[in-house]
Amino acid sequence: MTLAxxxxxxxxxxxxxxxxxxxxxxxxxxxxxxxxxxxxDFTGSSVVRLGTADSIDTDEPPQRILLRDTLYEDVIxxxxxxxxxxDESQHxxxxxxxxxRGDAIGLLExxxxxxxxxxxxxxxxxxxxxxxxxxxxxxxxxxxxxxxRRTKPLSLAAEIQHRLLPASLACEAAQFAVAGALEPAxxxxxxxxxxxxxxxxxxxxxxxxxxHDVDAALLASLVVGALRRAxxxxxxxAEQARQADQAMRAHGRSGxxxxxxxxxxxxxxxxxxxxxxxxxxxxxxDGKVEEIVLKVDRAFGLNIHPSxxxxxxxxxxxxxxxxxxxMLTDGMLERHAESLDxxxxxxxxxxxxxxxxxxxxxxxxxxAGNGHLxxxxxxxxxxxxxxxxxxxxxxxxxxxxxxxPPATTGPRAPxxxxxxxxxxKAGPAAFPSTPxxxxxxxxxxxxxxxxxxxxxxxxxARGVCAxxxxxxxxxxxx
Numbered sequence: 001m002t003l004a005x006x007x008x009x010x011x012x013x014x015x016x017x018x019x020x021x022x023x024x025x026x027x028x029x030x031x032x033x034x035x036x037x038x039x040x041d042f043t044g045s046s047v048v049r050l051g052t053a054d055s056i057d058t059d060e061p062p063q064r065i066l067l068r069d070t071l072y073e074d075v076i077x078x079x080x081x082x083x084x085x086x087d088e089s090q091h092x093x094x095x096x097x098x099x100x101r102g103d104a105i106g107l108l109e110x111x112x113x114x115x116x117x118x119x120x121x122x123x124x125x126x127x128x129x130x131x132x133x134x135x136x137x138x139x140x141x142x143x144x145x146x147x148x149r150r151t152k153p154l155s156l157a158a159e160i161q162h163r164l165l166p167a168s169l170a171c172e173a174a175q176f177a178v179a180g181a182l183e184p185a186x187x188x189x190x191x192x193x194x195x196x197x198x199x200x201x202x203x204x205x206x207x208x209x210x211x212h213d214v215d216a217a218l219l220a221s222l223v224v225g226a227l228r229r230a231x232x233x234x235x236x237x238a239e240q241a242r243q244a245d246q247a248m249r250a251h252g253r254s255g256x257x258x259x260x261x262x263x264x265x266x267x268x269x270x271x272x273x274x275x276x277x278x279x280x281x282x283x284x285x286d287g288k289v290e291e292i293v294l295k296v297d298r299a300f301g302l303n304i305h306p307s308x309x310x311x312x313x314x315x316x317x318x319x320x321x322x323x324x325x326x327m328l329t330d331g332m333l334e335r336h337a338e339s340l341d342x343x344x345x346x347x348x349x350x351x352x353x354x355x356x357x358x359x360x361x362x363x364x365x366x367x368a369g370n371g372h373l374x375x376x377x378x379x380x381x382x383x384x385x386x387x388x389x390x391x392x393x394x395x396x397x398x399x400x401x402x403x404x405p406p407a408t409t410g411p412r413a414p415x416x417x418x419x420x421x422x423x424x425k426a427g428p429a430a431f432p433s434t435p436x437x438x439x440x441x442x443x444x445x446x447x448x449x450x451x452x453x454x455x456x457x458x459x460x461a462r463g464v465c466a467x468x469x470x471x472x473x474x475x476x477x478x
Contacts (some may be wrong), residue, residue: 001029003130010134015141018134019050026127030120032110033091037098037131039106039148040076044359047072047107048148064151071095074406076104077356079398081121092116096124099397100132102172104355125396132397157188160217164192164224170355171195174392175266176202177402179354180380181362183373190216191329191376192224196231200267203231206380207259208278208329222247223257223300237263237272241312248301256301260327262317269387271317276300282326282343284350289343292317321386324350331375332365340368352404354381
């Protein structure tokens with residue numbers, strides 16, 4: 001079985017069947033009892049096994065498998081294949097990450113007749129990486145992958161909101177790793193986040209539209225569309241902000257949207273930053289968290305003087321290699337989360353990849369509200385490695401130097417390599433995937449959490465439900 005052959009077979013199949021075709025090829029090649037693909041949901045808290053095309057009934061909710069405290073979770077966190085062999089079973093279970101540029105799309109699971117050697121593990125890893133590209137190439141042609149990623153039916157407002165997010169919620173490059181997470185309120189509040197990588201820059205944005213439900217979603221759609229249009233025309237940050245404000249004034253029906261825009265040069269590390277009435281970002285440096293207090297301009301579309309357009313100042317943001325930057329919305333500082341020390345949690349999740357760190361912060365807010373949010377909660381987490389890093393080591397879709405430690409312990413896949421560590425990363429300490437993280441001495445207090453956000457309004461979200469444990473999966477040979 002060759003990589004070219006797998007891609008050719010996937011291309012020849014219908015979009016909804018492309019993964020099944022590759023799975024059947026791998027099953028025959030390795031004489032596996034079964035081979036299947038599991039896709040991660042939008043929150044990263046569960047996976048669903050996608051069956052063959054004719055077994056998918058989009059009128060029924062997918063069967064969810066919770067990730068917490070499973071081998072699946074460890075594979076996603078560490079981004080390394082894992083092998084499990086139970087004495088009572090005739091089959092050996094192998095799970096490999098299906099990842100592209102740090103975006104954990106899902107998992108490839110196989111049940112083999114014998115413990116695989118390093119060469120077989122390498123082949124499985126390469127196939128899993130190819131599956132990531134197959135998913136990306138085919139998900140624009142079918143709703144099956146969207147169906148698999150949803151834990152519950154979306155409201156109209158939530159559907160609009162999801163369409164405004166980037167196609168991949170995480171991304172790795174040599175100079176940085178970034179990830180975003182969003183938990184919508186019961187009455188969607190209009191939060192969005194976005195990022196894009198150009199030849200010489202990376203640009204990030206976080207926005208928060210006033211109001212709730214469809215009204216807020218439409219305002220969010222308007223401002224995101226204006227920002228993307230300006231950005232794609234090559235406009236600088238000040239012009240992007242001006243066009244967003246202009247669009248809100250012309251079409252926003254007296255609504256407004258707060259936001260932050262960040263642009264980082266991948267050549268010299270220089271930064272540009274615009275704050276339009278938004279909570280200040282947080283920066284973790286050398287184990288300490290502090291808010292970055294910058295000048296705050298008016299929200300996009302906020303008409304203090306209707307005859308005068310708002311102006312936006314482009315400021316610099318001090319960002320050094322090893323820094324972690326957190327951009328958030330005011331839903332992360334809800335009243336019922338006052339007991340949560342957000343700065344301390346940021347410190348205690350510093351060993352996690354931005355992908356897991358962002359989700360852990362969101363989960364903490366949801367738990368603090370007992371599963372109820374009055375406002376959308378949104379986080380973007382950026383790890384800045386610096387411009388001196390010109391190459392990224394990611395043979396199978398993820399840079400292992402950025403990977404999170406495992407949440408549980410278990411047997412690893414046979415390999416001649418050990419996981420490398422990036423300078424500044426602490427090594428083996430494992431953190432739970434949800435709050436309840438061990439407190440560390442010397443943690444900063446919640447007084448470092450942004451004060452500006454107290455002036456912002458709020459909106460709201462619901463958590464995810466999932467059921468069966470892996471052992472209860474009817475498609476599992478266990």
